[in-house]
Amino acid sequence: MRVNFKVNGRQQEADDVWEGESLLYVLRERLGLPGSKNACEQGECGSCTVRLDGVPVCSCLVAAGQVEGRDIVTVEGLADFARQRSESGCASGACGTSLQDAQDWQAKGTDSQTGEGTELSAIQQAFIDAGAVQCGFCTPGLLVAADEMLERNPNPSDADIREALSGNLCRCTGYEKIMDAVRLAAARQSEAV
């Protein structure tokens, strides 16, 4: 079957999709967006986390056919998405993303396919600065989940961060550096306001 949907602000068409295929497979194998990782295919690890009409979900558990006409943001589009959000007058990030905003959003970066050629989002920069990336396999999912939490809750407590990231496993860092990174991004965000 054919599936039409928006990914990182661009209309996409995936062909010859098998009816039982996951959104994750379509993103990685058909659209050449390997940022979302495949580790468990059963919702346990969160490394495939993307936003579906603004909502964080495990893309391995969404059937490809279910995204027809809907809107996806992957880690490749995260920097653009975050920039657009702050330009729309929501520098604190506390405004959330309405479905309308998600649908109206257009990719502006030079290359929303790979995410290259754009400045990193605050959460991405914070992960690098805090040393929260080791092997990096969990990172894309964590970035998408953490960015969404900071959008809703710009001043999270440690408990809020742990709760928001409880669906993302990391086998390397022991999570402390990840906590540091999210705290850093939150602090920089509040300074910027």
Next chain:
Amino acid sequence: MDFLRPASWEEALAAKAEHPTAVPIAGGTDVMVEINFDHRRPEYLLDLNRIGDLSEWEVGEASVRLGASVPYTKIMENLRAELPGLALASHTVASPQIRNRGGVGGNLGTASPAGDAHPALLAAGAEVEVESVRGTRRIPIDAFYTGVKRNALAADELIRAVHVKKADGPQQFSKVGTRNAMVIAVCAFGLALHPETRTVRTGIGSAAPTPVRAKTAEEFLNAALEEGGFWDNGQIITPSVAKQFADLCSAACNPIDDVRGTASYRRHAVGVMARRTLTWTWESYRGDRRTIEGAA
């Protein structure tokens, strides 16, 4: 495989009637795992995501009509006052990503003895609204679970909504697992006090082939509370009464040994949860009474 994408409820019922083997898919958090691991290759997938009113809820006079696809996140955020037991149970399901997709309709569809919604629904009192092209019926929650991962749905029926009684008193949900997130219950327990009818209802998860109520325990406690005038005097429940209630809840279990726990551990843990949730809810009932009396 065919992917059926009905745009309305009527279309979905017609599709299910035409293809009774079609597997409905809502949040996909059970269905997709089975497909990804090749445990299931349905001939038809019936996508319910396009039917908007399945994701809506209505708060009525006596009950909440909860659309089958309302995700757990929405229940936690919006229905904590009306459905405290179900909101607490929802919060223990998996992770934020899963709770953003999965809902009670899917939990009932799977009808796993470990599903977290079940003890809360049993304790609160609920009816499952199911429909087919032949018509609508309401299945009392006690009659819904018919075996291990089996439910009372006919092949052409879909779940439209669940009608859950609004809380008229404190409710609690407790679950045993190895960590806070992403845990399938070793066993779980739901308790609801119903001061209006002066009754107590329970729900036990993962400790029998289906979710069950501990009916003998409920009857014992109802009688003991009545006899001692507890609903009126608001006194602390006698430890011997709480212990007997806990023992009867343990006795209502019919658990198995598996990788998550042994049968005897489950029986024990259900007793502990029964005693604790009774203490928590009763304390809260007494607190509410004091506030009401204080205000009067």
